[in-house]
Amino acid sequence: xxxVARKAxxxxxxxxxxxxxxxxxxxxxxxxxxxxxxxxxMLREFPSLSLGTVYRxxxxxxxxxxxxxxxxxxxxxxxxxxxxxxxHFTCEACGRIxxxxxxxxxxxxxxxxxxxxxxxxxxRIDFYGLCRACTAPTxxxxxx
Numbered sequence: 001x002x003x004v005a006r007k008a009x010x011x012x013x014x015x016x017x018x019x020x021x022x023x024x025x026x027x028x029x030x031x032x033x034x035x036x037x038x039x040x041x042m043l044r045e046f047p048s049l050s051l052g053t054v055y056r057x058x059x060x061x062x063x064x065x066x067x068x069x070x071x072x073x074x075x076x077x078x079x080x081x082x083x084x085x086x087x088h089f090t091c092e093a094c095g096r097i098x099x100x101x102x103x104x105x106x107x108x109x110x111x112x113x114x115x116x117x118x119x120x121x122x123x124r125i126d127f128y129g130l131c132r133a134c135t136a137p138t139x140x141x142x143x144x
Contacts, residue, residue: 018046019057026067026081032088032097034076070097073128087124091131100127 025041026033039054058079061067070078070088078097087100102125105111109120 016057018042018049018053019060021045022054022057023061023066023081026061026079030082030099032070032078032080034078036076038079072097085122085124087126089127089129089131091134092128093130093134096131096133098131 035054039051042049062069068080068083070080087102089098089100112118112120
């Protein structure tokens with residue numbers, strides 16, 4: 001007798017104080033912090049908090065769509081509470097990430113659909129290069 005297919009139920013997760021605090025910290029900054037940065041800020045309030053717990057909670061928040069993960073080539077992922085469509089510029093020298101409010105060609109999704117036979121629902125374009133501070137004379141550069 002064949003197995004009965006079950007509908008997958010969405011996983012219900014309880015809100016925890018740590019997860020709520022992570023979300024508050026992310027919403028309060030435009031810096032696109034790493035898990036380690038967030039962990040360091042939370043240790044004052046939650047002294048026994050492990051970095052693993054921070055990563056697990058970030059994974060839950062990403063899965064729920066409350067935050068976005070911003071991958072950084074050659075570095076740790078960064079996190080962004082701004083989930084509305086936008087793009088990023090990552091400085092290859094200092095690692096700074098800036099949000100870009102940039103209108104893209106309205107037919108970009110349709111072009112991908114036609115050329116590659118894919119069905120994009122959303123997209124983000126990431127730019128890489130040097131930020132203003134890193135292209136300025138040495139005395140004006142910010143520190144990592």
